[in-house]
Amino acid sequence: MEPSIVLLTIPRNAALSAPVELTYDNVAGIILPDAWDAAPVSFAVSIDGAHFHDAYTPDGGEVTVSADIAKPGRFIALDFGAVRSLKVRSGTGASPVSQSQDRTVQLVVTNAG
Secondary structure (H helix, E strand, C coil), rough: CCEEEEEECCCCCCCCCCCEECCCCCEEEEEEECCCCCCCCCEEEECCCCEEEECCCCCCCCCCCCCCCCCCCEEEEEEEECCCCCEEEECCCCCCCCCCEEEEEEEEEECCC
């Protein structure tokens, strides 16, 4: 199945995007915009579209892309399945980093069906 692109925007002077409805598609990756204020990337996810939680790995670490890897224009492979809605954060849950301008990120999604 062909992947598709879903756009999310982190508004100027904010660190968290509005949610995007994924209807349980699989998130295969993220592409950061050409302009990105240096910061790691993390995620808030929802299985019901209403209640969001920071994403963690089974070993207790927050799902993050380090600032060393989170570079403008780079494709970063992810593996989120069974997520109904997702928000992208600049920074971590404990240390969000506001972006100086609107930043539109691209999620690469594949159909879960």
